[in-house]
Amino acid sequence: MWALTIHEFAHGYVAYRLGDITPKLHGRLTLNPIAHIDPIGFIALLMVHFGWAKPVPVNPLFFRKIKNRRLGMLLVALAGPAANFISALLFLILLKILTPAPIPPSIKLPLEIFLTWGTFINIGFGIFNLLPIPPLDGYHILEYFLPVETLIKIKRYEPYGMLILIAIIILPPFTSMFVSVINGISLAMAKLVGINLF
Incomplete structure (x- = not known):
């Protein structure tokens, strides 16, 4: 749940900092x-290990601290995946600190498993949300770089996202x-942090 929570919180926090x-x-x-x-997303997460959270409502018309609203929406979209990658990095740092610590195995092992899986889940969630398909963040990031004319044309395909x-997701090659x-x-x-995951 941390990956979903920090992801949505980051979207909302950046929008709020921009004035929304x-x-x-x-x-x-x-x-x-x-x-x-x-x-529904939570039930799916429990049953098939793939879920989603409620999207954070954002209104770019309230962005008072940035003139370019499209840039503001880009920053909001980037915030979610960025929060996941930062979380993964922090988990790896904690894992590195934990590994040599003189802690009983009954405590250390569950923590190591939690931090290791937390790393993979956050990275996976961050990468998945960067796919340029609506309603994912990658699509909203792509919107910033597209000409307005092109953007108008592809908007009609959003309902099929x-x-x-x-x-x-169900295609084996993608998985x-x-x-x-x-x-x-x-x-x-992990190599950047100086730790071996396997």
Whole structure:
């Protein structure tokens, strides 16, 4: 749940810092996971280990601290995946500190498992959300770089985004490639921190 919670909190926090009070009004500027739970997404997470949270409501018309609203939405979109990658890095740092610590195995082992899986989950969630498919963050990031004319044309396909995502997810080649990317980035980050994950 941490990956989902920090992801949505980051979206709301950045929007709030830009002047939008909408996330605060909806009670989303919190690290309490209950505030971010989508019932269906949570059930899916428990049953098939793939879920989602409630999107944080954001209104770029309230962005008072930045003139370019499209840039503001880009920053909001980037905040979620960035929070996941930062979380993964912090988990790896904690894992490095924990490994040589004189802690009883009954305590150390569960913590090591939690931090290791937390690393993979955060990286996986961050990468997945960077896919340029609506309603994911990657699509909103792409919007910033597209000409307005092109953006108007592709807007008509937004309602099919979830269907495209489901089709991609159930395809074995995507799953295999996705896991490989997660492992590769996880190992690269672990090497940066100076720790072996395997």
